[in-house]
Amino acid sequence: MAEASLVYDAGTDSFTLGTGSEEFVFNPADVKIAASNLLRYEKIEGDKITQLDLDWGMRSDWTTAPDYVALGQLLIRQTDIPTGIDHYRTLDLVFGFPSEASAVPKMGSAAYDLTFSGTRSSSATDSLLDMVGDGTALVDFGTGQLEIAGKTASFNFFGAGIPGVESEGEVQASGAIVAGENRFTGTFTAKAGASDTYTGNLTGSFFGPSAEDIGGTLYGSSGPLYYSLAFAGYGLPETAPDDTLADLEGTTRFRTVWAAINLPAEGRIDPPLAETIIYDADTQTYTVSSRSAAGFQFSFGPANRVAAKDSEDFRAYGVAQPFVDGKVQYSIGLFDGETDNIQLTYASFMRVLATRTDFDGKTLGESVEYIGFGNFTPPDQLPRSGSATYAGRLFGDIDDGSKLVAALVGRSDLTANFGTGALAASLFPTRITADGVSTALGRYDFSGVIDAYSAAFTGAWNSGPGSLAGRFYGNAAQEYAAVFNIKDSAAGTMTGVTIGKQTAP
Incomplete structure (x- = not known):
């Protein structure tokens, strides 16, 4: 999976997404959706559509979202005119304010509520499938071990719906915090649809002044199929003995x-x-x-x-x-x-x-x-x-x-x-x-x-x-x-x- 960077220029109110040797610049004129929880940019150049979603998370009396990390997704769709076949490129990422390595706790534990966003290819359809979902990350800072589990739902963003049995999925990951760094790595296994099982790598880090939030990506494959899932989450408050x-x-x-x-x-x-x-x-x-x-x-x-x-x-x-x-x-x-x-x-x-x-x-x-x-x-x-x-x-x-x-x-x-x-x-x-x-x-x-x-x-x-x-x-x-x-x-x-x-x- 390619490394990516996202830079915001306050002077021009624009975002620049860099991946590999490519750069994509999104200006205010490219905004298609501007909501409290989502900023979507769209650039149309002939038969190519380039879309960037920045998902800030839902905040209300009934919902909570991370304060220091958010989800992003770059999607490029190009139609081959002679055949009418769509070709896709996607990049799922997280961005925000990473914690200093010294701010990552060395003892204790934490649980984080996670939101998932990603894409995958499937043996059940030729279309690109988007994924959403939620889960939990359990972190033991004393041992440095980390576990993630959650459920996903897939849908066809650009085409017809898919059967319910193909929509449901689950993912489990385990990893470890790299000593002296704000970084963790590991592996994951994901099941999606009736028959697709993916394996791959987990990477991520903590965000906020005191590791209040967490974010990362899961990227893997199942033979010729690929799986890309980003996650962002906030730490759940501790319940103390006197919290009656x-x-x-x-x-x-x-x-x-x-x-x-x-x-x-x-x-x-x-x-x-x-x-x-x-x-x-x-x-x-x-x-x-x-x-x-x-x-x-x-x-x-x-x-x-x-x-x-x-x-x-x-x-x-x-x-x-x-x-x-x-x-x-x-x-x-x-x-x-x-x-x-x-x-x-x-x-x-x-x-x-x-x-x-x-x-x-x-x-x-x-x-x-x-x-x-x-x-x-x-x-x-x-x-x-x-x-x-x-x-x-x-x-x-x-x-x-x-x-x-x-x-x-x-x-x-x-x-x-x-x-x-x-x-x-x-x-x-x-x-x-x-x-x-x-x-x-x-x-x-x-x-x-x-x-x-x-x-x-x-x-x-x-x-x-x-x-x-x-x-x-x-x-x-x-x-x-x-x-x-x-x-x-x-x-x-x-x-x-x-x-x-x-x-x-």
Whole structure:
């Protein structure tokens, strides 16, 4: 892969990209897209198009981007007029403000959230494929070792779409920091599409005054096929032992786990892991980005308390939100932090019932969301050896696809083997009908895995269709929150959340 340099001239407001013996100059007149997160230049010369993308990253209340490193991509497309065949040249790169070698830590560890951007050729199509994705870098500064893992999605930028099975991919890399330098090298393996496997080299460095950010490239091949992926990322903040929910300051965006019941039922299924709650400690206000069919983004705080509707384990809030065809009424139950002698300090959850009505009061749709949240365990703080057992409680609902038919309560057990990454969980739900009749539904066992790069876990019900997805919370995975969905032909469809804390390391 050719070395590249990117120079900005403030006097002319232009960028010069140098690679090998070539130089490409992009002036303000070449700007095609100027957005907060993307600057795209395009030069057209006859049958040749030269395009430079500078990706600054998404910055908003809900997203974070690196401050000292960004992604770039040079793409040249030239059409052979007699045959009509397009020929491509690409260069994927990172640019920014590298750390001084002396600023790279010599001890401790860090986890970085990564964004991927790149290109590849494929055995499934003759077209150039663009890649996007995200992942995590784990760095042990004491040993100098580094690991990267992530997922990618491919798409045909210039032509028709590609089958979904050809879009999905994953990449893993390992390397080491070069002693005395701000540089790391290593190797990677990437799988993309149904049959393409690539191998190659990893190079990169740290960016910012104190190695706050990271960036680099992965370049390799699979026979005649090539693979080029650049990554840029920011360091995740450390969770300290005293970073409890009771001690929050300022604004916090929580890592969440999420599940919803949409009534009437619909086929849309959003990923359970997200960042859907922002908490303002100064005003004690929660802002929730609802992903249910009935809800939108809404906020609630002390002014929305409905103390008369408090119940065991929950503090009640109510919010009415107008929309174009009527309104949405949110009824929120916020977990009070303790149930059956299990007191949580890092994790919590809320149940949100959203009812959408028209101006005449007719119900247009309803949904129930269970959202677990808290101060999550960053991947570099997740234990790497030993096992731990957890005791927890569960809350949920049973639905028949058109309405809620019963509530769920119960307990849960979880065992995490941090050395092997294996996870086992058991749920013991009890059905409670509207007239107060309780029925124990038995035991539901799940087997799953812990993802060391996201500090999250997933599992499947051992006896039928059912899923479990969760995160660990605290500075050393002392607590957990997980959402579940079980389709039991005898008991019905069960959806809810389970929370718990460690009982034995």
